[in-house]
Amino acid sequence: MEVKKDSGWAWMISLATFTAVTLETGTVKALGVMLPTLRQQFSTPTWVIGLGISLAPGFGAITSPLAGALSKRMSPRSIVMVFSLLAVTALIVASVSTSVPILLLSLLSTGISRIYNLQLKSFLLGAESVVISQMVIYFEEYYDIANAFGQAGMAVGIIVMPPLMQLFLDIYGWRGTILLLAGINLHFTVSGALLRPVSTVNDTHIGKIHNNDYIPLVQRKSNIDSYLANVVYYLDLTLFTDASFLSMLTLYTANGYCLTGWLVYLVPHSIDLGFEPYHASFIATAGGIGNLIASIVYPFMTKTLSPSLLLYIGSLMITLSLAMDPVVSLFHSYIGLALMSIVFGFWRAIAMMSVMKVIKNVIEEEKITNAVLWINVGYSVGSILSGFFSGWFFDLTGNYVLSFLTLSAISLLGICPQFLLEIGNNSKRKSLSK
Template sequence: MANVMAKDRGWAWVMTLTAFIALALETGTMKALGVMLPSLRQQFSTQTWVIGLSIASPFAGALSKRFTSRHTVMIFSILTVIGFIMASLATSVQYLMVALLLTGFSLGAEAVILGEEAIYFDKYYNVSIAISQAGVSFGVMVMPPMTQFLQDIYGWRGTMLLLAGLNLHLIMCGALLKPFQTDVAELEDNELFQSSNKKRRHKNSTVSNLVHYLDLSLFTDVDFVSMVVYNAGSAYCFTGWLIYLVPHAMELGFQPYESSFLASIGGIGNLLACILYPILKIWVPDKTSLYLTTLMTTFALGLDPLVSSYHSYIGLAFSSGIYVLARGIAILSVYKMVKNVVQDDKLTNAILWNNVATSIGAISSGFFSGWIFDVTGSYTLSFLLLSAISLLALCPQFIVDISGIWTARNYSSL
């Protein structure tokens, strides 16, 4: 018999705190590695895109249906810590790349936690995701200046070890997970599925298990697919901003601490997004918010050529704050839209698949944004590309909406 727990109260808020910590560590760690990028590039005498590709970590597999969410997060978190310890001992850029890629399992852990949080809430989900996403603000505001300070004292190797220690807290996040069982019938259906699989020995059983555990049926929903594409594009932009903003500011002539403070301004923008989203949700539908905020992110990133030409610190601060504010509201809107179109029993994998898209976008940005700098000697073109992709990522959702309006009109005319 399943232990059916009420939503929107009790352990649900513990899940929110867990998601807050996980997002703070995941985003803050990526920003910290961005601050360390100039030192790593100098240490290993390599090109920017090599380090950027290593920092843009890969995704963890969707294993939370095969194992418990608790075990999945804890195992991936341990591997993340091992990756940082290995990175602190790196003697070649190849070794460093392998070590930093291993740290990418933290992204998978964060996705599982967000999936569990989505299942725990109905009425207060808007408030819950706003609180958890505030972890991004905490990570972005605190980690860059702290990383620069630690690097000045302990060097990049010592800082890597300290990052390993910080990411040990992800193991605690995993230990706090308590999978939610919404319905006894749902558990019985799952047990029936497992029982039938044990009886079947023909070749199709492997395919059936794969479809079940990964919830591949999600990709038959065009709304879900459009959100996955949007998340890939949004991650491309956000990762490029996370990794290359501080090096970009230093390239324009600003001091390391001045440059790292720009990321803190972005964190303030994300915090405002988390405060404003539950209020805006009362009057503005999520889809409308998504369109408006995407236009804002496109504008903010597109300001870079003007800001760079004047070497304006205020301009960089303004564009960073506006970009992260708008991006924060957009991501919160997407999470709510995913919850609206996906059933509870598929939510964890829905978040995981969106994180797969996020990781693909992050890896692409780590490579291309750095490669463009290596070729042109300037980050301006990289930020222009981020602006363009921010707008292009919305195109599938726009096509789906236009198709829906067209279909509705045709049916109404019959």
Template sequence: MAAVEIGKVSAWLVCLASSVAYFMSTGLIKSLGVLLPILRQQFDTQTWIIGLTISLVPGFGGVATFIIGAEAILAGELAKYFDQHYGLANCIARSGISLGIVVMPFLTQFLNDVYGWRGALLLLGALNFHSVISGILLKSTSHHVPDDKTAFPLSLETEKKTAHQQLSRTIAYYLDLELLLNPIALKRIVYNLGSAYAFVGWMIYLVPNAIDIGISPYRAASLSAIGGIGNLLGNATFPLLKKKLSNEHILYLTTLVVCLSLVGNPLLSLLHSYTGLVVASFTFGFARGPATLASYQIAKENIEEDKINGVCTWMLVAYSIGSVTSGFLSGWIYDETGSYTVSFLTLGLVALLSVVPQPFVNNAQNQKKSQYSQLSPEE
């Protein structure tokens, strides 16, 4: 009984750690987005260079994943610790994203006003350095540990296969390359790429867009905070939506709302409607919360348990690619056109395309086995 209680406590501590990690990582991106106009002016450079630099913050996550298993700290580890309450745990963990979007824009603007952009970056760096220390205290679950340890031969020499074939099999096994052939996993990966493009583009360029049309820095920062509040409320409504709709329908409907809010942003900016931008930001945040939760829920319910970490890894890689692409392309479009109109239209279009080509998949909760047999180095 004591062991069970300790296990439950550990699970919720992992959930809390995930929430803090989300707060730090998302808040940093939003902070740098607030500073983008100032950095562009200080360094007398193009928008896309600053935007690309900021997007490398989430972009490096994809690189680090294969080295240190970064996904284990986030959705992958949560899936290992939670079964019945996975949706609730993921909702609580991702509330860190909402709080990061709410708190950090105002804090960053305040620090910039008091200490300048250099002092602001110094303090933000010190704040985020706590993530390094806290990360040392976490120990992730092991990845791909088979019951029969002889399934991982150390020698590359086999009677039937060349050393090159054996090495290829080993790499494919450890990187879960077979997941790229799994339709359900591939849909989640594609969605994450489009979702990251829209979300990171919104985080980086929302405040610069508002400032560009004459809105004061603090009012511009408030647009981000309102989006964060919407995201927090959207996460809270996910359990209610689950009672009425399937995960797939939630994903499609909320992504459509995300698309409409992004597409409407240029018109509202043209009209200089602060109230309209407030509504658009709240709507974006509110809709994106359930969309993301539904996507991870689909992966949890349709991918076998020992492959969850692998799916989350590839989803994070796709997220990193979408983030870096958005940071560069959205800024480059602004440099070429002189406004964020086409940039936000592109954000909305990519968000919609991430789900439109995907047919609905069954909520195969009772079919945990993958359609493809697990590859091993010896097969």
């Protein structure tokens, strides 16, 4: 059975993305809710626990190229089931940790094991693509709707997980909460068992679904004898000579820094301002509501505004919302924090849904897969740096104001290369047209 663009089977990709994003974001947010408890339990500086939590999404993204390489040798079904079990096992180990090194190592293992998450989002494309780049390939007419639905998983994770985790903390303690979190993540193993094998895709990235065994990737360019040449070819390292790709890499690095800092430290920041933990958890829920609203209205916004313009507006609004933190903190305003969270969640979702369409416009289609893999590595670098520096700034100053101001500055700096590049390209086009 041939898989076509905008087909019913293609919508399974969007559904899988929705599920994966829900648990990935929800897990990081859940660990962020537990940060004050873990800091107190292990009597350690804030940056240590923050760094440990950021390792989960960080190393999950670093393994993106490995996910692409493994998918050339193994079926997505095997990858999802094996690595999901590893991730769950790592969370179970975290729940019985008795020291900071064991806790950090288990969280690191959770991040590495999240290679299954990447594969779950890409099982339809098997060997040729990973992460959400497949939605660019499998959707054309309904791409905006499919993208919005898939990314709505972030909203669900942010809305549900914070108050749920705080409830679990109050009833079961931090060890029981992490154990329950492991149980929630266990459903990925079952999901992996249900994945249908796929064949190698052709040049148009449209594959055929088979009910027999997985068909491995056909060896390409066998005449390349040089190992280094093979590495450059399979990993598309020539992307690093492309200014458009480098601007997207910078943008995703900044996004990783801002999102992880917000996910991990928003609830601790609210508690530090004097709000009860359970009330503080609903500050994060407000951000999820903003994200969900964005997922609903985004397809309508794209009818009148270009992806680039939405990306620029979104990045600017993210910067402004985070820059308002000193004022909100000065007045200890619960409503102010909630509004700031809603604005951040809304425009962050708009910006990230737009960026995939920008990538589709500036990167050659045959290179999109590896481009998305590499920008996810950039995301991981930003994520890990944020886990460290945002916590370190708190330990240094005694509050989170500097941490959130840094998130604001990084957001603005991240969009600058793409903005300057587009201005330069427009100038060149005008010169050539004269």
